[in-house]
Amino acid sequence: MSHHHHHDDHCGHEAHAHDHDEPGGHKDNLYVRIDRPNVVALNADKEGPEVIKPWDKRLDEEVFIESDADDQLILRVPFTGSVKLRAVLLKTGPADQTPSKVLLFANENNLDFSDAADKKPTQEFAVAQGREVGEYSVMPAKFSNLTSITLFFPASQGADTTRIYYVGFLGSWSERKENPVITVYEAQANLADHEKVRGTEGNFSAPQS
Structure with missing residues (x-):
């Protein structure tokens, strides 16, 4: 496994070189974009943030949350900005x-x-048994302006409780405010609007109204 050295965080300058061959790697892992203190688990033996782990801890089995009164579990995960989600990562079981x-x-x-x-879920997946992390690709259009996501686990595969080791998210993130890029676009859009209003005045009297 020696070729996996480059997963270590300290060589950030290498990250862009590996965009394409690290599907779950650093580039689009949203771990740092999760509002961890405000992650909530319902019907669980712990608070919830415990299973929001960094990528390099995804296979760790010492820390997990388990359902409490029965085998149902809800995990609410807020993000620190607006997320365009690509996939959910889960390690569950055993x-x-x-x-x-x-x-x-x-x-x-x-x-x-x-x-x-x-309620009808935005999307649902069957969960396969296994020790690895499962990657569940979502329909991006339905998760394109995500400020929080709730995961509902309705039942176990037979046990009295459900156990979750790791929850992760892949996608892209943007700030909700004070983003200079947005300001630039707004300025351009306003300019275009004004020109259009001047140029079309008297020509087309807005038939769509």
Whole structure:
């Protein structure tokens, strides 16, 4: 496994060279964009942030959260900005403690178990058993302006409890405010609007109104 050295964080200058061959690697891993102190787990033996781990800890099995009263579990994950999600990463189990599926809800900040049972998820996936991290590619259009995501695990694959070791997210992130790029675009857009209004005045009297 010696060729995996470059995953270490200290060689950030190398990251751009490996964009394409590190599907779950640093470039689009949203770990640093998760508002970890405000991650909440419902019906769990811990708070929730424990399973939001850095990429290099994704296979760690010492720290996990487990469902409490039954095998249902909800994890609410807020982001520090606006996220365009590409995939959800999960390490669960072992064996029949693996959830049967995961239901994803975009921007549902206060979802609880009664809501989750009634509401249609934004997307859902069957979860396979295994010791590796599973990557679940979402429909980007449905998760393109994400400020939080809620993961609902409705049942285990037979055990009394569901266990989650690692939850990660791949995608791109943008700040919600004070982003100079947005300011530039706005200035250009306004300019174009003014020109259009002047140039078309009297020609087309806005038929769509």
